[in-house]
Amino acid sequence: MACPHKITCELFPLISGSGALNIWQNYYCDGNYEGCKRYQSTLDGQQIPITLLPNGRTLDLSTLKKTEKEKVE
Amino acid sequence: MMTVTRQRIYLAGFGLVLGYCLERIGFASFNEVHRLFVFADFRLLFTFMGAVAITMAGCLLFARGRTLTLRPYHKGSIAGGILFGAGWAITGTCPTAALIYVGIGHVPALATVAGIVAGMFVYHRLKPRFFRWSTGGCE
Amino acid sequence: MIRLTQSGGVNPIERYRAPGLALCMYAYVAMFVGTSVAHAGQNPMHVAVAETHSDTSQESLSGNAARGTAEIAPASTSARKHKTFWPWWLGALALGSLTIAFWSVLRMPLGVSNSWDKVCFWRRERERERLKAGVVNAGPDRVQDALLAETLAQFGPGALDQAVTAPAASGAKRIANQTAPVASHLIFLVMIGAGGVISALLNGGISMSFDLGPEHRAYFGDGVLLWLVLFLGGAATGFGVRLGGGCNTGHGLSGMGCLQVGSMVTTASFFGTAILVSLLLEWVLG
Numbered sequence: 109m110a111c112p113h114k115i116t117c118e119l120f121p122l123i124s125g126s127g128a129l130n131i132w133q134n135y136y137c138d139g140n141y142e143g144c145k146r147y148q149s150t151l152d153g154q155q156i157p158i159t160l161l162p163n164g165r166t167l168d169l170s171t172l173k174k175t176e177k178e179k180v181e
Numbered sequence: 182m183m184t185v186t187r188q189r190i191y192l193a194g195f196g197l198v199l200g201y202c203l204e205r206i207g208f209a210s211f212n213e214v215h216r217l218f219v220f221a222d223f224r225l226l227f228t229f230m231g232a233v234a235i236t237m238a239g240c241l242l243f244a245r246g247r248t249l250t251l252r253p254y255h256k257g258s259i260a261g262g263i264l265f266g267a268g269w270a271i272t273g274t275c276p277t278a279a280l281i282y283v284g285i286g287h288v289p290a291l292a293t294v295a296g297i298v299a300g301m302f303v304y305h306r307l308k309p310r311f312f313r314w315s316t317g318g319c320e
Numbered sequence: 321m322i323r324l325t326q327s328g329g330v331n332p333i334e335r336y337r338a339p340g341l342a343l344c345m346y347a348y349v350a351m352f353v354g355t356s357v358a359h360a361g362q363n364p365m366h367v368a369v370a371e372t373h374s375d376t377s378q379e380s381l382s383g384n385a386a387r388g389t390a391e392i393a394p395a396s397t398s399a400r401k402h403k404t405f406w407p408w409w410l411g412a413l414a415l416g417s418l419t420i421a422f423w424s425v426l427r428m429p430l431g432v433s434n435s436w437d438k439v440c441f442w443r444r445e446r447e448r449e450r451l452k453a454g455v456v457n458a459g460p461d462r463v464q465d466a467l468l469a470e471t472l473a474q475f476g477p478g479a480l481d482q483a484v485t486a487p488a489a490s491g492a493k494r495i496a497n498q499t500a501p502v503a504s505h506l507i508f509l510v511m512i513g514a515g516g517v518i519s520a521l522l523n524g525g526i527s528m529s530f531d532l533g534p535e536h537r538a539y540f541g542d543g544v545l546l547w548l549v550l551f552l553g554g555a556a557t558g559f560g561v562r563l564g565g566g567c568n569t570g571h572g573l574s575g576m577g578c579l580q581v582g583s584m585v586t587t588a589s590f591f592g593t594a595i596l597v598s599l600l601l602e603w604v605l606g
Contacts, residue, residue, distance in 0.1 A: 263589055
């Protein structure tokens, strides 16, 4: 059973492109989609931010910037 | 990728044309809408049916099997339709025409606009408690 | 490669923008032809005649165009009594072509209640836009790195090797839909009102009134009751529209045009209810 929101999910294109990220898709979109925090939020009528990950964590781009800077230094 | 400005200009243009058409068709006139519903005049009914037929033909021509919009059946479909239908019959106003009513000088239509906004807020508050089902998309 | 836009890469729908614009222009032409058709018999002389002999004025207008309010408007009151509406075929052409043109140009389904929703909850929408802009600005590589980091945190280091060797998961057929920021939705709504105003100005002018026309006044008067009824009716509309997932543009035109089951059920439901309630109104209050 696949997630009915696959076609409109904003995050889905991001996690379906690369091979390594397919694990999200296997685990949530095509598997336990009812456990996906994004899916659960739609049931509450919330508009889902693109950065919300299926496990409930938020994709943090700011920390990544720091690590890159550290690398450069 | 369409820029925000271009998208905005297009939206403004389409809004203008849509408003103009709806007013000229008579969707912003309680008399006309009421006459549609009591079968006193089939003009609006034919307008609506014709518009749907043309949209279908357009979808077949332009979309070529691509889904333009996804609206599956869910538990709220019928109940929502009933509430909207009752509201439409009483006020003569669908959400599209509400602002046209106000614009063309019907002052009480402001109450309709306020009602629509209030109804949306109430729905938003009640959704997590009573309407926990998928409406078919993330939006 | 990670695609940031839902319709990334070469989009086949780009091809349809030209015909969409052509249709749009066509809708404009239809609009003006329609206006002239509706006004064919409405030069000042005819209007003057119409005030005494409403029958002749009806005959002078061609076909269905005349079957507007002329028959039911009482022979006094408002300045809008001579207002005529488009014949059904013209209205159908205009609305149908507009829906198609809207989709092919903007790549969003035409749906006004969605705009209402976005505008009502603008704060939430703004936050969402901000986060999305952050992701787009970060660029695909950085986003992929961040996602890989999250993947490691969630599934452990072994997961990556497993996933690479595992067969690729099934992709989903995507809908070519774009989103618009709140401000654009607001502009759209306001412009709908503005379009109505322009139409009214060009066809008989605007006059302020404290009812919704003579028939509505006959049912609900023009006092506190009217305002209360309109507010409650509006609330039912707003609530029902969100519960059903769309209004008559979103469900009736876009959804039905695409043969969506939910749209058909909802449209049948709201049309049926509106007919029942209207008949009841006429029966009880009329």
